[in-house]
Amino acid sequence: MQFREGEITHEFQGQPHTFKFKYRDPWEWLVDIVTDPTLASSIIWYPVEKYLHHGNMIIRIYDEVNTGKRWWEIQDQLPRKHGLPHCFLPLHLWLDKGKVSKTTKKHPIVLRAAFLPSETRNASGNGGGVFIGCMPIVCNPNDTIESEDDTPSSVELAQFKREVYHKVLHVIFRSIRKRSHHGDTLKCGDKIRRVLYPGFLIHSVDGEEGCATCGTRGAQAKHSCPKCLAPKLELSHLAKDFVSRTQHGMIHDFKQAKHMNYSSRLNILRDVGLHYVKNALWKINNSSPYEAYSYDMLHAFDLGEWGKHLWPLITEKVLKHSKNKISRNMRQIPRWRGLKHFSAAAEIDFADGNTFRDILKCIIPCIVQLLPHNSSLVHCVRTSAVLRALAGLRIVRQDHLELYKEFLVKYEKWFSNEHDKSFNYPKHHNLIHLPEDVENKGCTESYSTRPGEGFHQQIQQAYDQTNFKNTDPQIIQIDENQEAIARIRMFIDIHDQHLSSLTSAEDLTDGAEPPPAPVVSMANYALGCQELVISEKAEFRNCIAAKVFCSSLRVYLDLTATCEIDEGDRPTGFLTLTPYQCLYLTYMSVEDWREKTDILRCNPSFHNSPRYDCVVINTNPVTFGRLEYVFSCKDAEGQKCDLALVRKFEDSCWRPKTKWEGCRVLREKEYGFVLLKYLIRGCHLIPTLDKDKSTYYVNDLVDNDAFIRFFLDK
Template sequence: MRSLRQIESVWGQLTQGHLDRPLQALRKHRWSCHGITLGEQAQTGQQAPRDSAPRPQAGRRPPASSTIQPSVQGSSSGPRTRGNIPSLVNLPTKDSIRTEFYPKRKLSPEVVELDEYNARRRRQRTEYPTELSDRPPYYPFKTRLDFDFAELVFKSSLQKEQITQLLSLVQRCVNQEDTLTYQDFAGLQASWEEAKHLVSPFELSAISVDFGDETIIHDFWHRSIWKWAVECLEHPALAPHFVWDAEKLFKFNGERWERFVNEPWTGDRWSEIQDTLPDNGVPLCFIIYADKTELSSFGTAKAYPIYVRLANLPSHIRNGNGLGGAILVGWLPIIGDEHPAAGKPEWVEYKRAVYHECFVKFLECIRDPSFVGKAFTCGDGVRRTLYPCVFILSGDYEEQVVMASVRGLGTPHPCPVCLVHEDDLNKFSRDWEYRDAVKTGALVTIALDESKTDEEIQSARDDLKEMDFRVIENTFSGVANSSPYEALSFDRLHNYPGGLAKTRIVSRILSKLGASKAVPAVELRKKINARAREFPRWRGLSHFDNISKKKSYQDSNKWEDMARVFFYILQDVFTAEDEEGCQLLACLHVFLNLNTLSSFENHSETTIKLIETELEQFMTEIQKLCDIIGEEWLFPKMHLHMHMTRDILAKGVTRNYTTKTFETLHRALKEFYLWMTNFRDVDEQILNADQRSQVLKYIKGLIEFYNEIAELNETSEAEGTLNRKGEGGLKHAYGNVTLKAPQGSRSQALVRFKFDPENTLDIYARLFTGFNFESAIRSFWTSHAEEDLATLTTESKIRAFRSIETFFTSEETWDIESNILRCSPSFYRRPRYDAIMFNDGGSIVVARLLSLFVVYPNDEPGSDVPLALIIPYDTSVPASLKQKDRKIGLYRVRQVLQPQPEFIFARQIIRGTVLIPADENKQDFFIFDVLDSDMFLRVRTMLGY
């Protein structure tokens, strides 16, 4: 089945073409595309927004049924095209995906349809092993019930007395299908001890570092990341998902092949590393994160964890919470300031030295294999020579400074990865002088070599000081292909929501709104707060009742949402005479564009160029603001996003190295501290708890894998019986939509159905004066006679619904995504009538969803038709107003003065959207384009960008 986007597009005829025509490379990276010459340019197929006076209801025309069914189930769309010369039969269609494999593998490029590409991303790379272990997956627990009991006890944080009491109760009613063998706490404890070997245990190392004439010893807990990686490689559920070779991906846009990246192995750095390895060698790429966190709400108990992930696993596994996700691998010592030298530069230097000495010990297990390789038979049965490396270092700015061994904030060169001068932190450039690990390492070696002359040592130290390096051997540079200045990556979380939004732009807006008690200021704040309270609700979007009041949110997502909301509710607040206010909104607009673009899960040449354009514009707008307010924004986070496109091109999209997926793991440590320790000497107690949680995760992964294999074996003789979830079995599913929240116990006769706007439509009830529901249904039916609908009779029935899930092809991920939309008078005790985008004969129309129905003309299967009752926002907007809105990135829709409700086929609904009133009149609305990446791109197309 083709995707929605493919079906809606009208392809041009491809009359001639050739592949491998080099195009201009982006920046200094080895990005290349492959051109296609068209005899007749292919049309994009993008639906245009409708902007004209509303037509009569009969004029609403859905596309053919196929055009509103996105492909949910991946399938091959014909023979694949291999090789550099396209077949005259199998020429690429728009949205075809081309994969170029790592050259040493000598595989021809492969072209598949988008549906097949998406399906492959969700499948394992190799086959699951056919032979399973003789031992049950819950070993060393004696029975499955023993394991389930142990998991329950662990998650409930029960103590010995509680466990003993629980066992005495459970043992009275043992399930005959399984057996609970534990008689006391000791039995459970014995199973835990026996299961320890399944996951690499923590080891305690004494790290001694000299401070002057004093030698100070610190405890450092760590587990071998090599052993953990081996456990993942051997695990039958994970082994088929590992990716070893670099790949280059291209998408055919109707004119040429355009390269795009997503996973780490699709970027340039993977292939650069693989170029340094023997032909039989493959990289084993680690992602390492470290940061301090508070365990107690009062901040008295702290931790300094190290987490690791494997970049060789796909993102849905790597960033997930289950098997193959991040694991706690280190517990760095927190060095206090009780020492007499605390606060002095040499003490800061000492703490950095301890940090890197801990990492020396931590990385010891992969140092030698990174240079000479280590042969290993993986879980898929293939023997490979693995070369481990530190592929990505993830951390906030403060942590990156420590990882890079630089002095950081307040120095002439504060950037961890390049040598930008502090006076140029607010400048845009595409060419930065990057720090060199080899050059720096050589200087540090000389500076610490007592056999060198004083002049040589001093010269090396002066050179290091000039670049603001600390005289410390950087441990990451001691691992092959692990330069910290290549591995350090843009941190979207702390740079955008928790950085520029929190500390600068939103903070400046809040200060401007101020706390003045003057009547105009008070009234303005009331107006702004009222708009924020009425801001439409959407899943994942924070809601603010008092947005104008300064707060100290710890959650960066709150600051991100505040920035998004402010841009829309302040549009008519700052007058043209208020230069600062207007310029703040200009800065906020570009910031929101960058914030959204940085979240993309696919980045093409086009979106990379768009990021660079927005970065340049952002620096320009910020400088205008600084000129107005008399400040200079010279701080690292104004500069760090200059390296975002470099990181994307080298290591894939930002979700591969964001700190957001790591910081959520701190929650488990806090729970361990709160419920599984006695609050004294907690380090070992927390690590023991984590060890047990990893054992549970390991065994649970095995159980799920065994169950999956068993299910596949049971259905192997009935090919095609495994449908996608809900297909053919979901009662109210209709292709791309599924109706939910049915009203009443059953359908009612249409002639007796009571449509009650007063009690079901809240403020929209006034629109239904004189509205005859049954007549409207029959009129709609008559106007769509060509749709081959079953005839309505006196026996026809109808049923109301209050929710709908829509499935659509994302403009950004190119995969199937979904929205759940509401039309309810009381959703969590509030009226909720979501806005929608629907397809009206090839044009996109925005509307308000008021009600949902399924009409049953007769009892014949398949005759039922889902309908939506809407209020369209499709009257024309003056050209001058449209042009003004377009300059600031806004798309306005307008409701007629006397709106008339109308029916559409529910399957015409593409997706939900959020509409923000342009003013208190609530006749004009802005589309909330920064709702998600798909909406962002749709609105850009509607604006003609």
């Protein structure tokens, strides 16, 4: 794929402005993907409907893009004739403005194949995103949609930017325009000839780019939402339905304004929140920019709704009376694998979306005792966290969407009590469009901007290799070289892998017969960090319950474990113990039914601090416990079993100042033994901080599996 040169000229304030750019032909890239035999088995040609038996109900589920309804609707409109199959070829568009140095910004455009599974589409390498080109940055790059309104000067500048934007897109996507209407016949990687109709199903963009691709007005305009015609003063209404934007309706309004004088044209377009710009995507079939614009968890929620609005509201209200207490409480939160630990959370000046997301997961226990009784802010934050968790599920069920809509109503109720904060802003309003996006395009992972954000780093690395003069052609050449190297590397790896598999088969079977099937272990755990073997009479310096350990262990093995361990496998007599400080606990996630592993610690000095993680025990109902000692016990005849000494928890009658929905408080109970095979998964318990140290909150937001187990299915 070679880059081509493009040029457009547009007049602004009586002066012509010329913009030169380089771009790749998207159709050439699509042909490479579709005809690639290594990806033939991964390409999704047709949409599917997925259902789940849940109790006595059959519930529709959404995960990949092809499970959404929009692909179905487009596919059903295509010709159905005998002979070659006609298939919709959905595309995923990502573009964003980012810094490559302290003073320089670039605006890369990336295309992804939405007809590939997310693991392939969102990864780098063959089948991943392709760099199409750089969008010219017009005028002052510091101007954003936040400062755009309906004043004539603001409209004139914003309209100029949109016109340049869409003229560039018009040139870049010229090759797929006719093919989107009439199709093009290709012999695909699976040796079947198909008639393919490309179109844009998903735009993964932030708010500013969404307004640019849709040609709509900025955040301060009368109608600023790219998906509907919600008035500016009603953006906080989450339980109200608004008129949706449609491509047919917007084209009609544009054509109507075209025949009006200047003042009448401004009035018509202001009432529908449009600029007088001919959208380049209107001419591409099945590519409505208003339907393709998708809810982005990174910019709209993590950095927007939570990071820019709710988090500053919390720090303002709490720090006003309790300075530094948020940071102090956050420091006391137990560490957890995959969760950032904060030493000065309230003093963070800048944070990325992942940081804000981790703060949201554990902020409520840190602020609930610092705010008044039955605080609406606590309920507001909790409801937003539940909305975030529901929206972030990898497998979304229809009942999850119904619950999401219920929590939208609750969210509106609680934030209406925060009278010193206005919620009339677009990213808050966009919450009502998320269920529609999930139903039409699958789960939010399908259109997240997170995979594309990593491309800014690639552009920055390429920029650093230039001489910092006329950098676009140099960046393009560097990208071409890197793609060529990656493709060569891929074929070498495939060849080496093939040779390695043949060699292994010959080594195992001496070339006489196929290799034997691998042995599969059914154990759900593994042990690590082995310590020295000791006897049961030894002094347990690392065991908190050392005084009762020996007698309790013998009672457990002789009495309690008789029904849990076969008599021939139960250790008896003199025992030797092998302690471990790490437990790998494998379980099936109830979110997407994939295998997950928790790495749990039972260590008196893990990075110079004691760490004793907590687990969920398979009882009826399930119980919680803290790992105090993990070990294997073995007798003289070699009989062995793996056990853990745990500090068990039970429900506490103590309640915080504000009991939020789903709040569960546990208190420490007695010690006890449990076989490791009865541990389900790890759990994250947060101390009540201002209460005594023996009570804990269950953190049901630490991951999606915990959210479903401890909140949705409790």
